Amino acid sequence: MQGKHLGNRLDALLRPEVLGLALYDPGADPDTLLRQYGLGSVIKLSNNENPYGLSPLAAQAMQRRIALGLGRYPDPSGKALCAMLARKHDVAADRVMLGNGSENLLELLCQALLGPGDRVLTQAPGFSLHEIYPRMMGAHVHKVPCTDTFGFAAAAWRQALAGPLKLVFISNPCNPLGTAYSTRELQTIIRCTPPDCLLVIDEAYFEYAIACPGYPDALALLRTHARPWMVLRTFSKAYGLASLRVGYGIASEPGLIEALHRVRTPYNVNLLAQEAACAALEDTPHLEKSVALVTRERARLTQALRDAGLRVAPSMANFLFVDTGTDARQVVQALHRHGVIVKAWAEPGYQTFIRVSLALPADNDAFLRALLHVVAPA
Numbered sequence: 001m002q003g004k005h006l007g008n009r010l011d012a013l014l015r016p017e018v019l020g021l022a023l024y025d026p027g028a029d030p031d032t033l034l035r036q037y038g039l040g041s042v043i044k045l046s047n048n049e050n051p052y053g054l055s056p057l058a059a060q061a062m063q064r065r066i067a068l069g070l071g072r073y074p075d076p077s078g079k080a081l082c083a084m085l086a087r088k089h090d091v092a093a094d095r096v097m098l099g100n101g102s103e104n105l106l107e108l109l110c111q112a113l114l115g116p117g118d119r120v121l122t123q124a125p126g127f128s129l130h131e132i133y134p135r136m137m138g139a140h141v142h143k144v145p146c147t148d149t150f151g152f153a154a155a156a157w158r159q160a161l162a163g164p165l166k167l168v169f170i171s172n173p174c175n176p177l178g179t180a181y182s183t184r185e186l187q188t189i190i191r192c193t194p195p196d197c198l199l200v201i202d203e204a205y206f207e208y209a210i211a212c213p214g215y216p217d218a219l220a221l222l223r224t225h226a227r228p229w230m231v232l233r234t235f236s237k238a239y240g241l242a243s244l245r246v247g248y249g250i251a252s253e254p255g256l257i258e259a260l261h262r263v264r265t266p267y268n269v270n271l272l273a274q275e276a277a278c279a280a281l282e283d284t285p286h287l288e289k290s291v292a293l294v295t296r297e298r299a300r301l302t303q304a305l306r307d308a309g310l311r312v313a314p315s316m317a318n319f320l321f322v323d324t325g326t327d328a329r330q331v332v333q334a335l336h337r338h339g340v341i342v343k344a345w346a347e348p349g350y351q352t353f354i355r356v357s358l359a360l361p362a363d364n365d366a367f368l369r370a371l372l373h374v375v376a377p378a
């Protein structure tokens with residue numbers, strides 16, 4: 001054991017910020033559950049993945065690349081993919097940056113901007129990495145709660161944004177709620193965020209939300225604002241490339257991108273991921289099919305859960321946030337025996353909530369049956 005060598009001295013070696021850091025919770029592992037409960041199959045609804053997987057064009061692009069050889073380093077900044085994204089979003093290519101997942105960009109932003117004592121603002125409930133990475137750098141994280149009906153708490157936001165701040169992280173749609181701020185609400189945040197603070201809008205679920213009435217186009221809103229901002233998107237969710245790890249950011253100015261290049265590892269996005277993402281971007285039918293499935297299943301499952309007497313936040317994403325009315329960790333454990341993996345929410349005030357990813361109709365039905373068996377609502 002490493003304890004033999006360092007013992008308590010390890011604690012003295014580690015930065016205090018690291019000692020107190022929470023571990024990211026990826027949810028249960030399907031293979032472990034298969035063995036533990038002797039199950040025939042497991043349905044994983046805990047990571048908001050695309051049940052159709054990646055586009056067949058992306059798979060072909062990777063196969064072609066494998067045939068050509070993988071012995072050389074990839075383009076260090078993924079120029080070809082950045083150029084495609086710049087064209088798609090009508091921005092200069094020097095305002096686009098790739099990450100090893102958009103998580104990587106969250107991390108790089110924190111490394112480039114934050115030091116001990118800096119203040120960061122995010123949402124509650126919210127995405128754990130919006131808190132973990134700032135804390136890793138020694139920053140203080142403040143969270144603005146949503147209203148009792150999962151809505152935008154305008155007064156609380158205005159007040160929180162008034163203080164000195166370095167960074168604001170919001171996900172829109174929000175993970176885990178699935179709800180999204182409206183154009184007016186987002187405009188309030190943009191207007192109230194101090195001009196010397198970086199506003200980051202994490203749009204990991206953009207492709208699922210964009211067809212929903214009232215979902216704001218953050219890029220269009222921010223374009224006209226002379227303030228530092230960054231919009232994050234990913235290939236992990238609607239594009240189905242979660243295993244390959246590729247996300248991207250669009251920034252208010254090339255200087256911010258340049259700063260992130262200085263703190264990143266030189267080849268942060270591997271060659272297969274770059275090739276697959278380029279191909280996936282062009283496969284509109286695959287994306288449309290994935291979004292159509294989620295749109296149908298989102299309405300159907302929301303209604304079925306509500307009919308069963310459960311409270312569900314109105315989602316624009318590919319997951320639902322459901323109040324089970326009882327300790328969510330116990331619900332999740334009980335669902336494991338039925339071969340269903342969902343995520344129990346751990347934040348204070350939400351410990352009766354689970355987040356469940358939308359999947360194929362048969363899997364959603366299996367989840368629904370198992371959940372109603374476990375929680376037996378009135």
Ligand SMILES: *Cc1c(COP(=O)(O)O)cnc(C)c1O
Nearest residue numbers: 101102103171175204234236247
């Ligand atoms: C899933 C998710 C991400 C992570 O995406 P990757 O590109 O796979 O790193 C980022 N932000 C939010 C809010 C997410 O839900």
